[in-house]
Amino acid sequence: MILEAVSLVKRFGDVRAVDGISLTVGQGEIAGLLGPNGAGKSTTLHMLLGLVTPDSGEVRMFGLDLAKNRTEVLSQVNFSASYLGLPGVLHVREVLNAFARLYGLRHPRKRVEEVIDLLEIGPLARRKVVELSSGQHTRVQLAKALINEPRLLILDEPTAALDPDAGDRIRAMLVRIARESGTALLITSHNMREVERMCERIHFVSAGRIVATGTAAELASDFGVDDLEEVFLKVAREGAVPA
């Protein structure tokens, strides 16, 4: 198993932001974490990345306990989120080169050129990050997220700032990477079509708990609706759980 989270709990004051979430992601699997704003998705992702320490529960990756093997685990994981920035004054190639080194790569420059080709951002390589559009910034963030050929890639709304064409190409690329290299992906998104198309397993989170898990078709069937968007609305508005 690539990722195994067991009974994660996180309280902030009186608020139970995450209330006993358990989930697994296997090699090459693309899993989705869905839920309304404030459901606990980002806190869960941040616990998986070691940014937030759980009050209780355990995160294991590649058979290792994250809390005790932080450096070994994080060298094989990467993360991209639409709300994160990059050093604005640096050229794109310099940013990627710095991250290649932060991940301890043997040949950082070679790998930087590979991800530049992979994300088709060659024309941006000599531009400052601060000059990029939000869509271009997202592609550079994704290049950063692939720099260490991660075994687990955690993406918080990866295509939020992309136009439909760029979004579709990025989705296709991510699926191909999962298929060909066995990279596991854990994704949050508010784009239901994206989740339906990419994710083999979807975890619905509400009020800090996973209230349903399954494929898009299974979830629609369980909730007695036609598609994932209606499942989302039922969970968000009615706090519904599957029949």
Place this chain on the structure above:
Amino acid sequence: MTTSPVMPMDSVEGAAGLAYPPLSPAARRRRIGGVVARDLAALRRSPIRVFEIVFWPVIELVVWGYVTLFLQAQKVPFIVSALLGAVLLWQVLHRASNEVAIGFLEDIWSRNLLNVQVTPVTPAEYMTGLVLFSLTKIAAGITIMALLAYALYGFGLLTIGIGLVPFMAVLMVMGWSLAIVAISCVLRFGEGAQVIAWSLVFVFQPLAGVFYPVSVLPEALRAISAFVPATHVFEGMRAVLNGGAIPWDRLGAAAVLDVAYVALALWLYGLTLRHARTKGRLSRFGE
């Protein structure tokens, strides 16, 4: 889009061959180099930052230089070299403290801190990278100031002699420890605490007897000043410039104090980092 080279999935070390084993010295050197490379690139791309290396030190040197020229006219020549030496060595402490803190703050300002925190870089490696990069800027700033002091006022920093090396080393280490304390305050109290990064070092200026001997301080402050590493440097500098020998015993005491300062600062950093992870404050730096 092209396909990523396939990585082997049967190794706990991940993309074997792509990266050094995460705990190896080579990986640690590479990660520290990553912090340095990023900051060097930022410096190269930002004329404002280059300007800043020169601007404040030059302003201080000019102001204090003319003060000393005035004093020289009053027939107190020792004061001239003591003040100019103090201005130059104060810059070592000041820059060491500010540059490391700014390196960290730039990650916050660019919302890049979480990107760095999810890499395998350890806190010690991150701090080492910031410290190594600060050396570059300190060296550049001090070289320019020393040349200017010689050109404008005929004061040669090297007249301090071999003692200059330990003097500067003690001040840099103290400056770095203050920077780590300032960073810890930002982690604990949020971005609003970044003013501490600029001001903490000035708390020590009156105590350390930068521009006057600590003998003029009240007894209570004099007792406290003995526990400030910089005090021993500035007292030592005045002794040397007055024709005395390098006070190695005082430098030894300052080095011991430096070790204590760094140890305390790193302990505080570890504590506040754990606290920030527990309270979810680290996540908020990405918002």
